[in-house]
Amino acid sequence: MSLLPEDKQTIFHTAIVGGGAAGLFCAGSFDANKIVLEALEKPALKVSVSGGGKCNFSNRFVSPADYRCAQKHFCKSALAAFKADDFIRLLDQARIPLEEREQGRLFTKSSARDIVHLLVKRAKEHHTRLATNVRVLDIQQMNGVFCLRTSAGTIQAQHVVLATGGISYPELGGNSFITKMAQQENWPFVEQQPALCGFTLPKNLRTVFSTLAGNSLPARVSCEKHTETDALLFTHDGFSGPAILQTSLFWQPGQQVEIDFLPSQNVSRIFAAHKNSSRLFSQVIADYFPTKKIAKILLGTQDRDLANASRAELDKAARLIHHFTCIPVGTSGYTKAEVTAGGLDTRGINPSTMEVRQTPGMYVIGEALDVTGRMGGFNLHWAWSSAYVAAQHLKNKF
Numbered sequence: 001m002s003l004l005p006e007d008k009q010t011i012f013h014t015a016i017v018g019g020g021a022a023g024l025f026c027a028g029s030f031d032a033n034k035i036v037l038e039a040l041e042k043p044a045l046k047v048s049v050s051g052g053g054k055c056n057f058s059n060r061f062v063s064p065a066d067y068r069c070a071q072k073h074f075c076k077s078a079l080a081a082f083k084a085d086d087f088i089r090l091l092d093q094a095r096i097p098l099e100e101r102e103q104g105r106l107f108t109k110s111s112a113r114d115i116v117h118l119l120v121k122r123a124k125e126h127h128t129r130l131a132t133n134v135r136v137l138d139i140q141q142m143n144g145v146f147c148l149r150t151s152a153g154t155i156q157a158q159h160v161v162l163a164t165g166g167i168s169y170p171e172l173g174g175n176s177f178i179t180k181m182a183q184q185e186n187w188p189f190v191e192q193q194p195a196l197c198g199f200t201l202p203k204n205l206r207t208v209f210s211t212l213a214g215n216s217l218p219a220r221v222s223c224e225k226h227t228e229t230d231a232l233l234f235t236h237d238g239f240s241g242p243a244i245l246q247t248s249l250f251w252q253p254g255q256q257v258e259i260d261f262l263p264s265q266n267v268s269r270i271f272a273a274h275k276n277s278s279r280l281f282s283q284v285i286a287d288y289f290p291t292k293k294i295a296k297i298l299l300g301t302q303d304r305d306l307a308n309a310s311r312a313e314l315d316k317a318a319r320l321i322h323h324f325t326c327i328p329v330g331t332s333g334y335t336k337a338e339v340t341a342g343g344l345d346t347r348g349i350n351p352s353t354m355e356v357r358q359t360p361g362m363y364v365i366g367e368a369l370d371v372t373g374r375m376g377g378f379n380l381h382w383a384w385s386s387a388y389v390a391a392q393h394l395k396n397k398f
Contacts, residue, residue, distance in 0.1 A: 003131050003153055007153075007155055008153050008155055010155070010156070013034050013157065013159065013394075014032055014157055014161060014394055015034065016128075016161040017037050017139075017160065017162050017164055017177070018038065018162065018163035018165060019037070019040075019130060020044050020047065020165055021047050021366065021380055021383035021387075022365045022367070022384075023036055023366070023387070024043060024122075025119060025383060026161055026387035026388075026390055026391045026394075027122075027123035027130075028119060028121075028128070029122075029126070029388055029392070029395075030391040030392070030394055032394065033127055034128050034157075035128065035129040035155065036128055036129070037135075037148070038132045038133075038173075039136075039173065040172075040173050043120060043132060044120075045172045045173055046169060046172040046173060047115055048112050048113050048115075049112065050380065051112060053112050054107040054108055054112060055111075057087060057107070057377060057380050057381070058384070059084060059104045059105055059376050059377035060100060060105075060106060061104040062083070062104075063079070064079060066374045066378045067371055067373050067374075067382065069372070070370055073351075074346040077352050077389065078351065078382075078385040078386050078389045079381075079385050081385065084381065087384055088106070094118050094121075096110060104377075131152070133152075136148055136150050136177065137149045141359070146159070148160070158361065159361045159363070159397060160361065161390055161394075162177070162365070164178050164368050165340075165367045166340025167192060167194075167334045168194060168337040168339055169338075178343060178344055178368040179192070185358065187345070187348050187356065187358060187359075188345035188347055188348045189342075189343070190342040192342035192343060193342055194331050194333055194334050194336075194340065194341070195249045195339050195340065196246070196248060196249055196337060196339050196372075197240075197245060197338065198237065198239060198240030198241075198245070199239045199251075199328035200329050200330045201238035201326060201328060202327075206236070208297065210234075212293070212297055215234050215290065217232060217290050219231070219232035219260060219263060220243070220259070221257060221258070223256070223257050226247065229263060230242040230243035239259075240332070245338065246375055248331055248337075255327070256326070257326055258323055258324065259324045260321075261294075262321050263322075265288050267285060268314065271284065271309075271318065275306060275307070276307055277305075278305055279305065280306075281295075281305075281306065282296040282299050283295075295321075298321060298324070302317045302320055338375070339373075342370055342372075343368050344368055344369050346371065349364060352389060353390065354369075354386055354389055355390075363394070365386040366386055367383070
């Protein structure tokens with residue numbers, strides 16, 4: 001539903017820009033006359049497809065260490081104020097069943113749409129107008145009131161919450177509105193980049209690994225001081241899978257990535273146990289991989305028979321398996337990235353309220369901030385936590 005005539009005559013207590021996870025949760029967390037402005041036809045589309053349709057809504061073990069943020073202590077107060085158990089309690093009250101999977105990942109047992117219905121229901125129960133198909137074009141402050149110029153007309157509010165998300169998945173609402181606002185208001189900003197996405201390799205390596213596209217295996221992936229052990233997926237462009245997606249959160253262009261394709265084994269010891277074999281390196285270690293051809297492709301021109309191999313050749317082959325290195329030429333981009341890293345610099349935000357220091361009455365929550373979580377429910381949990389602390393501050397603003 002678009003704007004009603006009376007909306008344009010009302011000075012709302014709060015206008016929330018963005019009807020995604022953070023925006024709707026904020027709206028449902030305090031009582032006041034407010035309006036949520038959502039550019040798409042339906043709210044929270046990204047939530048409705050998250051977790052393969054089951055919505056990985058949080059993580060049992062969420063902590064500040066699970067987030068990338070230039071200000072490493074920024075997340076602490078919000079995460080302490082709203083925990084995974086707090087969201088679980090809301091689901092219990094709504095009789096939405098959940099399940100805990102590996103590494104503490106929390107999902108609904110039913111459907112992600114149940115989470116969306118809950119978010120919308122809570123918002124409406126707390127005196128919120130939900131206006132869809134309304135795109136905010138500009139925000140100005142005049143005489144102590146914020147004027148929001150939208151595609152459906154201008155509305156006014158005493159306070160504004162920016163829950164506009166990041167650039168990722170534009171078809172599900174990804175946009176650059178927070179960038180525009182930061183430039184307009186001269187807020188400090190951290191350059192954005194796609195995160196939780198695959199790596200694209202140089203052409204010569206793409207040619208080599210494209211023959212393995214669709215195959216996956218457990219791997220240990222390292223970049224700078226960060227190491228992830230999880231599944232790696234070979235693609236036509238390079239590498240993907242959870243281990244790569246997690247690593248992409250910390251990778252910067254030009255940095256080298258190291259991969260151990262057989263982290264649970266010691267290839268040198270396997271070779272030593274077969275030192276008199278007439279078989280090739282790849283044939284000896286093939287059974288340790290999900291598909292035999294993986295070993296042959298990884299070793300390439302270094303593949304030879306064990307019996308006649310020199311120590312240097314054995315060591316080089318083992319390094320190719322355990323210490324393969326490359327410099328990705330890029331990532332799979334915003335259309336495939338699960339989240340956007342970077343955003344509004346948290347140095348300009350009060351961590352206890354999410355209010356912009358330079359612009360009192362303006363709040364920023366969720367992915368629009370320079371706070372990006374690992375895979376596993378951490379980003380949705382940040383949406384709930386940041387929205388909650390903003391709501392707690394706003395409910396006392398009358």
